[in-house]
Amino acid sequence: MAEHPHATLVRRGYEAFLRSDMDALRALMTADVTHHVPGSHSLAGDFKGQHAVIGMYHRIFQETGGSFRVDLRSVYVDGRGHAVALHRVTAEREGRRFHGDGCLVFRIVGDKITDLDECVEDIDERDRFWG
Numbered sequence: 842m843a844e845h846p847h848a849t850l851v852r853r854g855y856e857a858f859l860r861s862d863m864d865a866l867r868a869l870m871t872a873d874v875t876h877h878v879p880g881s882h883s884l885a886g887d888f889k890g891q892h893a894v895i896g897m898y899h900r901i902f903q904e905t906g907g908s909f910r911v912d913l914r915s916v917y918v919d920g921r922g923h924a925v926a927l928h929r930v931t932a933e934r935e936g937r938r939f940h941g942d943g944c945l946v947f948r949i950v951g952d953k954i955t956d957l958d959e960c961v962e963d964i965d966e967r968d969r970f971w972g
Contacts, residue, residue: 847924847949848916854954855913855926861902863895869954870894876957880964882971894957904971908933922949932970939970 844852850869857865876888876897884901888894901909909932918924924947931940941962948956961967 845918845920846952847918847920847922847947850949850952850954851916851924851926851945851947852913855911855928858898859911863898866898867891867895871950871953871955874953874955874957876959878959879961880968880971882968884971885968905932905934923947924949934970937970939966941966 854866854869857863857869870891872891873889874891874894876894878885878888878897884897884904888897910930912929912931914927914929916924916926926945926947927942928944929940929942931938933939943959943961946958946960947954
């Protein structure tokens with residue numbers, strides 16, 4: 842059974858992110874893509890446009906000394922432009938270690954990601970790590 846194209850798109854995005862291949866990520870997103878990050882830490886907020894989103898990704902890698910890793914567990918699609926990716930995050934920053942489950946909810950139009958809503962297991966723990 843062939844994987845749905847939206848699931849394939851999401852998997853390609855995770856693979857590009859793990860390789861730090863920002864050009865490949867740009868190719869998967871619309872120019873006005875928005876990534877919503879929950880919490881009250883310095884990397885929380887709404888990042889609108891490829892430049893802002895890619896800049897936030899660069900900052901994640903920079904602030905974790907490249908230790909930020911995401912293990913994609915599964916991808917679910919509805920066939921109507923939505924996909925949910927479940928993952929496990931691990932990272933180190935300023936002597937602190939983080940590991941937690943989360944997900945990204947994707948909105949896809951055509952073959953491009955237009956919106957990413959990030960959901961985390963424990964917002965307070967995430968705030969402490971990035972704070």
